[in-house]
Amino acid sequence: MTRLVESAAEHPNTRSRFSVDPAVIDPVRDALNAALRGKADVIELVLAAVLARGHLLIEDLPGLGKTTLAKALARSLGGSFARIQCTPDLLPGDVTGFRVFDQNTREFTFLPGPVFADVLLADEINRATPRTQSALLEAMAERQVTIDTQTHVLSDTFFVIATQNPVDQHGTYPLPEAQLDRFAMKLRIGYPGRSSERAMLEAATRDPNPHQTASSTPALTPGHLRALQDHVASIPVGPAVLDYLLDLAHATRSHRQVLLGLSPRGLLTWQRLAQARAFLQGRGFVTPDDVQDVAIPTLEVRLGIEPDAAPRVLDEILHSVPVPVRPTAPP
């Protein structure tokens, strides 16, 4: 059930007349900020990915809070949470579930795997074999799994947070481009600031078992989240911004150092993320700022760019396309 409120912006045109109050996401935001201190910008992007119904790939060093973030998100969203520790001997059935013979009923019954949770944390996903990775692929893209010719629909708010370690690549299976394209964005958390780390240390002395004392009250229910996601998808994107997005997509395809340009699916994801960003900013429409704010994590995960050159190339792409400063007539 969403809460419809009348906009109270400074100007009557700056918001839609009736919209979902962006403040409904504040409890989730607060919970995540409490779990991961000093990373508000990362949390905004995580929220954008959740609202855009996209999956998240977090690539960073061990111990920076990847799992903590995932768990806090699962708790906040109020759904079920599952975790897979990916290893080379992990089988597809361990992810999707499998059928077992029930001695009592003398029938095969289906035991659902972790993908049937609302939030799935796939830790160190690049240590799973490609076979297992591709099992996850169908689940992420189509929100369903097929086992023994039977298709099982996943949760409406199914959300994958995968992590991978950029160092220690020995014995890993890098994710193929097809699977990378299923993720909405790739994030790096990075080290916290000095003040954030001090607060973390102080909190640890006050509360020796933070995981046990953390609030287990969800900030949203799955129904709330689904309604929010539907609302985000309906936020309008003006013709000027549409043209801007198309120009950017063309720029990724014509840049000489980009081996794999942006796919139409990637473009759709980018637009949805920009809509989510606009919602989080409390705006009823998408601006080029929204597009640019989510551009780097969105493009970095799916464009074929040499890792060392990625920041420079993405910067070139964003700066090569003029921001529309005059209205564009719809076609």
Add this chain to the structure above:
Amino acid sequence: MPVNRFPTRGPALPTLPLVALAAAAVEPVLSDPTRPPWSGLVLAAVFLAVARPVRSRLQTRSPLSGRAVLAILLLVALAPPILAVAARLGTGSGNLLDVVLIESLRNLALTLAILGRNDQLDRTAALASLFLVLVAAARAEGPWLLASLAGYAILGCVWLAQASSRSVHDNRPPLVSIATAAAVVIAVITLALIGPGRAVVALAGFLPSSGGINDSDPSATHGVNDGDREVAATHNPQSIGFSESDLFLDSDRPTLYDAFNDMYGEPRRIKSQDRMIAVAANRVVELDRPPAENLRAGRDFSTIRGGPPRHARRPQDRPADALIYHEGPTPAHLPLVAYDHFDGHDWSEAPTPPRSTFLERERPDQPWFRLLHSSRSYLVPQARHRVKIARLSSPSLPLPAHIDRFRLGSVNLPSFFCWAHEGILRLADRPIPAGNTTEADAHLPRPDALRALPWPKAPPRGPSTLHPDVAALSRAWVAETPHGWPRVERLITCLREHAIHDPAATAPPDSTDVVADFLLRDRRGPDYLFATAAVLLLRDLGFHARLVSGLYVHPDRRDPAAGHTPVTTDGVHVWAEIRLPDGTWTPIEPTPGYHLAAPPRPWLLALADALAQILAEAIRHAPALGLVSALGVLLVRRRHALLDALATLLWHLNARLRPTELPWLTLALLDRRLRWAGCPRPAGVTPRCWLERLANTPPLQPARSTLRAWLALTECLLYGPIGPSPTSPAPLCARVVRAASLPRLRAAASPEIPS
């Protein structure tokens, strides 16, 4: 399947050698014809050696920005016209417009090939090279051109094949296509070289021809309709070029006076003065032989004429062509007839000197003659002049003054030549046949040496016929100048500044004193009035002077492709000559717009002279120059403020004319102000991102809320789905225009203020 217009993968395009070859092909069109034709290929090789590492570095390490590329392209394209204008202003001569444009195109092609920022630049460079090759095929000729064209054809095939390969993302070079194309080209060349003659003729039909569209086109160089060049001098002496010919034409012996009548109009005869008076028998002198040809009736030059005839506007015959073709340094004065006696209206030719031994053959096996005269230390060697006779029918040799050796065709007997007048050679008893070439080594007098010569004052030639006011005028001009060459220079300079050259002006028909009317009343006239005035004034000041008519080789008429200057009837000219103390006649030029050839000077001295002249002009106009400079400095320093005022005025006008577009017009105005303030918003950065950063600086703190409200409104109108604002955006926009003024933006953008 969509095609990527600017593919980035595939084999590299051979743009550099392609463009270098095109530049080599067009080089003979641009350079001095005396330079060897293979010099273009050498230059192309040097260019390739230098440009290849530069291109590689630009592509891999330090690619240029789009603005830098544009600036470089503009610089190289504008350099030839700017240099041409500077050369024309400084030296009076320069390349013609078509040559300058071809140079610009060549520079553009070479620079585009070096930059090679992307395939688009490469393709533009290749297209420009194609135009260069077309120009070369149309205007150059010779075996080196054919070699360049063949090389360009092969390289062009390779280029096209590789470009096609890149467009389909094929990383392998299209070897089969390249080999096939090269084989076809080589087969054609081989067939042309060793095949039967008919095959060569057939192949020649496929080659580009510059034959033009008429029966005979002067711009054609070969092929069908290739104009006068087709007809060698052995067939038609009227053909241009410096080919030798021994053919003589029958002639009714017209004289240069026909050309004078075409140029200046028919002389007007004063009928009232025609009167026959019988003289006493004892005063009649019987001549034992007819008078000399040049002293017969009709051989005088009248200064009272009817003006140039008006030609009917109807198609003219093509053969209307040059009188002579001149090859050598320009400008050049080629005297043909000298006049000595002036009766107030008409000049009479100077008498022909008696025949004497005045020249000798240099060597028995060569038709070169050396003039016998004493050494003249005031002369410096100039260059060789070659003159080919075309329509001119005159016995006088059209050669400049101060020659010491000459030849005329293969004439090898000194008796064929005599003096027409002092210092003017002529054939003894016939006009020079058309098609013959005469050449001579000429000298030029050094002005400093002329000033150092002793100039005895000539005795007056009878009572002065000058009007007293004219004599007073000339004496006022030279009052403070010592006798000698400085006085001549001063007089000529004053005369050139005193009157205006007007070829259409004529002396009044009833004039009794042509010079007085010209100098005191009209102060404008054709060259013969300037020359007449100069001669009479010089004589009045005690110099020996005479009037000379002949041909003037104008530097602007030079045909760079042919390497010579055609002189048509427009080149008929009248000037004055003064006799130096050693008896030699030297030309002086009193008519504005005409110039004497200057002795060759080192370029450093010429540059110093030009700078000194500029400095003198600057000092002479110091107040005006200072005012203009101050205004210019003020304009440059305050240019941004002025532009801002203009842009703001336009914004106010638009606020009335297009109120609905005001938010983005305001954004455009702020963008301009940001550019003038030194912190232009990059095109890829959003206005909110850029302005928010500036709004946090102290100079813009007061305007921060206004800016944010305006940004919100503008974003909503630009990107939002909702229609026009219910309230007018004009007041908010006006507040922003006032709050975010140029000085505030400049202060906000100053580096002292942290962002």
